[in-house]
Amino acid sequence: MEANMPKRKEPSKSLRIKVISMGNAEVGKSCIIKRYCEKRFVSKYLATIGIDYGVTKVQVRDREIKVNIFDMAGHPFFYEVRNEFYKDTQGVILVYDVGQKDSFDALDAWLAEMKQELGPHGNMENIIFVVCANKIDCTKHRCVDESEGRLWAESKGFLYFETSAQTGEGINEMFQTFYVSIVDLCENGGKRPIANSSASFTKEQADTIRRIRNSKDSWDMLGVKPGASRDEVNKAYRKLAVLLHPDKCVAPGSEDAFKAVVNARTALLKNIK
Numbered sequence: 001m002e003a004n005m006p007k008r009k010e011p012s013k014s015l016r017i018k019v020i021s022m023g024n025a026e027v028g029k030s031c032i033i034k035r036y037c038e039k040r041f042v043s044k045y046l047a048t049i050g051i052d053y054g055v056t057k058v059q060v061r062d063r064e065i066k067v068n069i070f071d072m073a074g075h076p077f078f079y080e081v082r083n084e085f086y087k088d089t090q091g092v093i094l095v096y097d098v099g100q101k102d103s104f105d106a107l108d109a110w111l112a113e114m115k116q117e118l119g120p121h122g123n124m125e126n127i128i129f130v131v132c133a134n135k136i137d138c139t140k141h142r143c144v145d146e147s148e149g150r151l152w153a154e155s156k157g158f159l160y161f162e163t164s165a166q167t168g169e170g171i172n173e174m175f176q177t178f179y180v181s182i183v184d185l186c187e188n189g190g191k192r193p194i195a196n197s198s199a200s201f202t203k204e205q206a207d208t209i210r211r212i213r214n215s216k217d218s219w220d221m222l223g224v225k226p227g228a229s230r231d232e233v234n235k236a237y238r239k240l241a242v243l244l245h246p247d248k249c250v251a252p253g254s255e256d257a258f259k260a261v262v263n264a265r266t267a268l269l270k271n272i273k
């Protein structure tokens with residue numbers, strides 16, 4: 001008799017989490033949050049003064065999550081206000097504008113500010129970071145491409161999404177994945193699950209792709225001195241080919257970097273006797 005009784009579902013515990021936004025002024029932090037929470041876009045720029053705070057409820061699997069969102073002002077002027085708010089955070093939305101290279105280059109400084117405020121005992125390893133490459137609707141002004149942003153994010157073990165607060169593209173997917181990752185973290189005793197904690201490529205591969213991207217000519221790209229011999233060029237090429245071959249390397253941008261290296265080698269060998 002008892003076997004046929006429907007099992008009473010245990011009410012799962014609700015969870016309370018703290019999320020903050022970080023990134024330069026005007027990159028779209030407030031708009032991303034508004035687009036998700038209020039389903040609207042504000043085209044007029046109203047700088048956040050210090051901090052904006054809001055609470056929202058979301059459902060992840062069978063858990064109700066109460067999210068406290070602290071939207072931080074990006075302007076340096078508000079450092080003294082926002083530095084209070086870094087502590088006890090489970091998730092960070094790190095935003096840059098794909099049309100503003102400065103805002104992408106500033107991401108490291110944002111992480112450094114957070115690390116400094118958390119102090120020597122603060123642990124950034126067990127916080128979920130999602131990087132939003134925002135304003136992808138402004139295609140004409142784009143200067144940071146997807147592979148560059150993704151490489152930066154994934155080499156740090158961060159999530160990466162291309163978003164537009166204006167059109168809504170990527171916003172729901174970003175928040176859903178972000179919240180699921182935070183719940184996974186909480187259910188794993190506050191530690192990032194091992195599968196999500198490291199990139200699927202090496203630091204050497206990521207650094208090499210960045211170096212190739214920023215190289216000034218074919219010599220520089222292969223990492224040889226101008227006037228190097230055929231042997232030296234071939235040796236350098238082989239080393240890079242092994243590191244970046246698309247069959248072996250899954251780092252974002254590796255395919256383009258590999259092609260660039262092949263082309264650089266061909267161009268150099270044409271002119272070396």
Ligand SMILES: Nc1nc2c(ncn2[C@@H]2O[C@H](COP(=O)(O)OP(=O)(O)OP(=O)(O)O)[C@@H](O)[C@H]2O)c(=O)[nH]1
Pocket residue numbers: 023024025026027028029030031032042043044045046047048049072073074075134135136137138163164165166167
């Ligand atoms: N085209 C476009 N404009 C956007 C997008 N997101 C934000 N904006 C615009 O960018 C400007 C800045 O947006 P905010 O969300 O206020 O920027 P913020 O990062 O919160 O800025 P601070 O509060 O100063 O830190 C506003 O004029 C927005 O309308 C987007 O995805 N596409």
